[in-house]
Amino acid sequence: MPKSMLKKIENISNKAEYNDYKKIVDEINHVKFDSLNKEKLLYKSIELKMKVSQGVCIDEIMIQAFALVKEAIRIALGFEAYDEQIIAGIAMHRGRLIEMQTGEGKTIAAVFPAYLNALSGLGCHILTFNDYLAARDAVWMGPIYEMLGLRVGFVQDNMKMQDKQKAYLCDVTYITAKVAGFDYLRDSICYEENECIQRPFNFVIVDEADSIIIDEAKIPLVIAAGGYQNDNTLSSTMDIIKGLKPKIHYDKDEYERNAFLTEIGLNLVEAQLCCDNLYSDENIKLLNEVHNTLYAEVILKKDIDYIVRDDKIEMVDEFTGRIAENRHWPDEIQEALEAKEKLEFKSKGRIMNQITLQSFIMLYKKVAGMTATAMDSAEEISEFYGLEVFVIPSHVPCNRIDYPDVIFTHKEAKYKALINEITSVHATGQPILIGNSSVLESDYMALKLKKLGIECQVLNAKNDELEAEIIEQAGVIGAVTVSTNMAGRGADIKLGGTKCESKDKVIALGGLYVIGTNRYESKRIDKQLRGRAGRQGDVGMFRFFISLEDDLIKKYGIDKIIPAYIRPKNQEEPIDDPRIARKINQVQRIIQGQNSDLRRALWKYSSLLERHRLQVYHRRLEILEDIDPLNVLENENQKLYEKLNTLFGEKCINKLEKQVALYNIDESFANYLAEVVIIQEGINLNIIGGKNPFRELQRETNLCFNTLQQDILENILMDFTNMELSESGLSSLRERIEPPTSTWTYLVKDNAIMDSLSSILTGSLGGGSVRIATFAGAPIVSIIRFIKKSSISIKNKFK
Template identity: 65%
Template sequence: MSTVLIKALEKRSSRSEYSSYKKIVEQINVIDFSKLSEGNLLNKSTELKNKLLQGHSMDDILIEAFALVKEAVKRVLALTAYDEQIAAAIAMHKGKLIEMQTGEGKTLTAVFTAYLNGLTGDGCQILTFNDYLAKRDAGWMGPIYKMLGLTVGYVQDTMNIEDKRQAYLCDITYVTAKVAGFDYLRDNLCYDKNKLIERPFNFAIVDEADSIIVDEARIPLVIAAGGVDNDNTLYITMEAIKKLKPKVHYDKDEYEKNAFLTEAGLNAVENMLGIENLYAEENYKLLNEVHNCLYAMAMLKKDVDYIVKDNIIEMVDEFTGRVAENRHWPDGIQAALETKEKVGINSKGRIMSQITLQSFICLYKKLAGMTATAMDSAEEIREFYNLETMAIPSHTPCIREDYGDVIFTHKEAKYKALVAEIIKIHATGQPLLIGTCSVKESEYLAEELKKADINCNVLNAKNDELEANIIEQAGTLGAVTVSTNMAGRGADIKLGGPKEIDRDKIVTLGGLYVIGTNRHESLRIDKQLRGRAGRQGDPGMSRFFISLEDDLIKQYGIDRVLPQIIRPKNQDEPLPSQRIAKKVSQVQRIVQGQNSDLRRVLWQYSSIVENQRFQVYKRRCEILLDTNPFNILEEKNPKIYEELFELLGAEALKDLEKQVALYNIDDSWADFLAATATLQEGINLKVIGGKQPLQEYKIETAKMYEQLQQYIQDRIIQDFETMELSMEGVSELKARIKPPSSTWTYLVKDNTILDALSLIFFGSAGTSAAYLLGAPIVAAILVVESFVQKIKHKEKN
C-alpha cells in the first residue's frame, strides 16, 4: 500500500473520529449547570470522584465532568469554551496529541482533560515549556480546579524539596518536563524514602509537544557530583589546534556537521604536541582532546551556538534562539570550548545518573499532548511514543496570506531589501514580527534598523516573563519585534495588544506581518513563525526573505545543484525563478527526514542503556522502599551478619545494609555510565573491521552489564568484610558511603553524536576523517576492557 494511500486513509479515519467527539460535545452542551450554586458545583464534582472510587470509568463520567468544567470556566474566566476546544480535550483524554493553531486556546483546553484525569487522585502533570509558563498557567487556571475541589500546584527549578513535594502531591501539577526529569534523577540518588520528591508517574499532558518530544527528545538530563578535574592537557592541545589552518590542516564533511584533520594537520598536531603517533594506545586521552578541541574551534561559533556572559559559556538553543539554561555539550567538548574562550574549566564532574527526555516522558502510564505544529512529525511521534496525532479545526477559518519566498543571491542584498521592507511597512503603522535564526543575526538586524531610526524589541535572551510581556505587545500599532524563534514564547499576539487598542485600524492595515529571515532545517519551525499571524480569523501575512548564502542553503549545497542558467552573479534584485524556492522546500523535507532517521538510530543506541538503567533503578527502588527483601549479608557472610546483629540490632543493621547497598549501586552505576559514554564516542567510526557499530555497541554494553550485578554485590560484601566490627567501624563506614554532598544538573546537547552518525549514514569525510573519527572506538574498547578487568580482579581477590 502506498504512503499516499495510507495517509489518505488515516486522514479519513481522523475525520471520522473527530466527528464522534463532536457528538459527545453536543451532549455536553445540553447539560446546564448554570443554576447550581458554587457549593452544589463542588458537591457534583465530589459525586463524580466517588463514582470513580466505586468502579466507574472516566469515560462514564466524561460528559458531566466536562460540563462542570465548562461552567466553572464561565464563572472564573468569563469565557465560554469553544466546541473545538472541548473536542480537543476529549481527544487528549483518549491519549492523542492534538494540533491546534496558535491562538486557539490550548491552555484552557488542557483544563478539561486534566480535571477529568485528576479526579482519580493519582495525579496529572501538565508539562510546560518553561518555569514561567508553569507558574503562570497554574495561577491562571488554578481557580477553575479549586472551584471543583481539586488541588493544583506548580514546580519551579529553584524551589526547595518540601515545596516541590507538596506540588507533586497535588491533583494537578504544572511543571516543565526538564525539572520533573531532574527531580526523578535526584530521587534515584535518595537514601531516605521520606525524602523522595515525586510520586509514581500517572498521566502527563505535554504542552508545546513537538518541541519537547521531537526537537529536544534526545537531550540527556544529567545529574553530576564531584569537583573539577585539574589533570588535563587541554590548554596545550587547544593552543596547538588554534594554529591550524582551515582547508590545509583540517576540513569539514560535506554536510558541515563535523571537522577532521587532514594528513598535513595530523603531522602538524603530532609535531606541536611532541608525540610520534597520536593513535598510539597511550595517547587515546590526548586523541579525544584533539577531536574535541577541533570541534570546538571549527564547528561552534560564538554568538551563534553560544555566548560568553559573566565569564561563563552559555549555550544558545538552536530551536528557540535563547540561552539554554543548565545546558552543556558533552563534557569533553564543553571543557574544550571553555578552554577556547579562556573562561576556566567548570564543566568537569562525575555523572551519577542521566536519562533522555524521551525516555523520561515514556515513564508515564498515560500520555497526551498539544501543539500548533505536529502533523509533519506524526509518524515519528507514533513510533517513539505510541501517540496518534489529530489536527483540530480552527474555531474561525484562517485568512492569513502566506506569500512566496523572496530570494536573493547574497546576504547583503537580502538585508538591504529586508530593511527597506520594514521601513516601508512601519511607516503605515502595521505591526511587524521578524524571526531570525541566531542571536548574532537578530542583533545585526536591530542595529541596521536603529540606523534607520526604527526602534525594535529584540528577544534573544533567557527571560521568559519579560519576553512574554513583549510578545503580548507585538501586535500593537507600529510595533517592530525581532525574535530568534517563536517556539514556547508562551503568549498570544492579539491585534492591538492585550487590550486590543487600535484593533480596527490594524485590521485595515492587514494585521500582523510576520517576516522570516532564513528557512530553518525543520518545516515546523517555519510554520510556528507563520502561525503567530492570523490568530482566530484575524487578518495577517507572512513572507520569508532568504539568500543563497544562508546557512541552510550553503550547508546542504542547494546553490551547487542549481542549474547555471538560473544561478546569476550577485545582484540586488530578488531572483525571479520559483525553481530555487522549490529546491529549498525539497531540501527542507530531505533534512527533516534525515534528522528523523538519525534520531531513530540514536534511540536504538540509547535504548540499550535505558533498559539497563530501568532494571538498576527498579532494584534500587525496591531496596529503598523495602518492597523486596534485601538480605545479601546474611546469605553471603552469616558470621559477620550475626556479629553486627548483636552489635546494632535488627533495625539498625537493616538500615546499614540498605545504605551500603544504595551507595554501591550508585557508585557502580556511575562507573558504568562513564564507560558506556566513552564507548558511545566510538560510533564515530563508519566501519569497525567490517562490523556494524550498533551491534558492536550492543555486545560491549551487554558484556559490561553482565558483570555489573555481580560487581555491585561483591562491593557490598567487601565493605562489610573490610570494616572494623565495632561502633567506631560502623561510624567510619557510614561516613565513607554518604550520598554526594552536592550535585548539579544540566542537559547535554548530544548533536555531536548525531553529527557523527550523519557521516556514517549520509556522507563520507574521506580517509583522514575515518581515521580520526574511528580512533575513539579504540579508546572506548580500552575503557570497556579496563572496566571488565577491574571486575575480574575484584573476583579473584
C-alpha cells in the same frame, strides 16, 4: 500504498473521529449546570470523585465532568469554552496528540482532560516549555480546578524541595518537562524514602509537544556529583589549534558539522605537542583534546551556538534561538569552549544517573499532547510514543495571507530588500515581527534598523527574561520586534496590545506582518513562526526573505544541487524561477527525513540503555521502600551477619545493609555509565574493524551491565568483610557510604554516539560532539594514516 491514498484514508479517519467527538460535545452542551451556584458545583464534583474512588471508570462520567469544567470556566474566567476546545479535550483524554492552531485556546482545552483524569487522586502533570508558562498557566487555570475541589500547583526549577514536594502532591501540577525529569533523577539517588518528592507517574499532557517529544527527545538529562579540576593542558592545546589555518591544516565535512586535521595539520600538531603518534594508546587523552578543541574553535560559533554571559558559556538552543538553560555540551566540549573564550574552567563531576526526555515521558501510564505543528512529524510521533495526531479545525477560519518566498542570490541583496520592506511597512504603522535564526543575526538586524531611526524590541537569548513583556506589545501600532524563532514562546500576539485598544487600526493596516529571514531545518519551525500572524481569525500576513548564501543553504549544499543553467549570477533583484524554490523545499524535506532517521537510530540504542537503567531503578526502589531487601550479607555470609547482629543489633545492621546496598548500586551504575561512554567512543574503531557497530555496541553494553550486577553484590560483601568490628569501624563505614553532599543537573547537547550513528545509520555526516568521530568526515588519507599509525592498537581492540 501511495502517499496520496494514505492521506485520503487519514482524512476520512480524522473526519469520522471528529464526528464522533462532536456527538459527545452535543451531549455535554445539553447538560445544564448554569443553575448551580459554586457550592453546588463543588458538591457535584465531589460526587464524581467519590464514584471514581468506588471503581467507576472515568469514561462513564466524562460527559458530566466536562460539563462541570465548562461551567467552572464560565464562572471563573467569564467566557464560554467553545466546541473545538471541548473536542480537543476529549481527544487528549483518549490519548491523542492534538494539533490546534496558535491562539485557539490549548491552555483551556487541557483543563478538561486534566480535571477528569485527576479525579482518581493519582495526579496529572501538564508539561510546559518553560518555568514562566508553568507558573502562568497554573495561576490562570487555578480558579477552575479549585472551584471543583481539586488542588493545583506548579513547580519551578529554583524551588525548595519541600515546596516542590507539595506541588507534586497536588491533583494537577504544571511543570516543565526538564524540571520534572531532573527531580526524577534526584529521587533515583535518594537514600531515604521520605526524601523523594515525586509520586508514581499517572497522566501527562505535553504542551508544545513536538518541540519536547521530537526536537529535544534525544537530549539526555543528567545528574552529577563530586568533581575535579582540569589540568592546564587543554589551554595549551587550544593555543596550538588557534594557530592552524583552514584548508591547509584542517578542513570541514560537506555539512560543516565536523572538523578534521589534514595530513599537514596532523604533522604540525604532533610536532608542537612533542608527540610521535597522536593515535597511540598512551596519547588518547591528547587525541581527544585535539578533536574537542578543533571542534570548539572551528564549528561552534559565538552568538550563534553559544553566548558568553557572566563569565559562563551558555548554550543557544538550535530550535528556539534562546538560552538553553542548564544545558551543557559533553564535558570535554564544554571545557574546550571555556579554553577558547579564556574562561576559568568549571569543576566537572561524575554522572550518577541520566535519562532522555523521550524515555522520561514514557514513564507515564497515559500520555497526551497538544501543539500547533504536529502533522509533519505524525509518523514519528506514532512510532516512538504510540500517539496518534488529531487535527482540530480552527474555531474561526484563518485570514492570514501567506506570500511566496522572496529568494535572493546573496545575503547582501536579501538584507537590503528586507530593510527596505521593513522601512516602508513601518511607515504605515503596521506592526512587524521579524524571525531570525540566531542571536547574531537578530542583533545585526536590530543595529541596522536603529541606524535608520526605527526603534525595535529585541527578543533573543541575551534578554530571555523580558520575553513576555516584549511579546505582549508586539501587536501594537508601530511595533517592530526582532526575535530569534518563536518555537515554545507560549504567548499569542494580540492585535492592538494586551487590551486591544488599537485593534481596529491594526486590522485596517493588514494585521501583524511576520517576516522570516531564514528557512529552518524543520518545516514545523517555519510553521510556528508563520502561526504568530492571523490568530483566532485575525487578519495577518507572512513572508520569507531568504538567499542562496543562508546557513541552511550552505550547510546542506542546496546551492550545489541547483543546476548551473537555472542559477543566476549575483543580482539585486529577487530570483523569479520557481524551480529554485522547489529545490529548496525538496532539500528541506530531505533534511527532515535525515534528522528523523537519526532520531530513530538513537532511540534504538538509547532504548537498550533505558532497559538497563529501569532494571536498576526498580530494584533500587524495592530496597529503598523495604519491599524486597537485597539481604546479600545474610544470604552469602551468614556467620558474619550473625556476628554483626550480636555486636550492633539486628535493626542497626539491617538498616546499614540497606544503606550499603543503595550506595553500591549508585556507585556501580555511575561506573557503568562511564564505561558506556568509552564503548560509544570506540564505535568508529568497530567500523574500521569491519564489525556491525550497533551489534558491537549492544554486545559490549550488555557485558558491561552484567559486570555491574556482579560488582554490586561483591562490593556489598567487601564493605562488610573489610569493616573493623567496632563502633569506630561502624562509624567509618557509615561516613564512607553517605549520599553525595552536593549534586547538580544539566542536559547534554549530544552524546558521543551521535556523530557516528548519523553517518552509519542515516547515510549523512552527523553533527554534535566530536570525541573520536573524526573518521566519519575525514578524507581517506587521514583514515589510512590512522590505520598505519595505530594498527597495533586496533589489533588489540579486535582480538
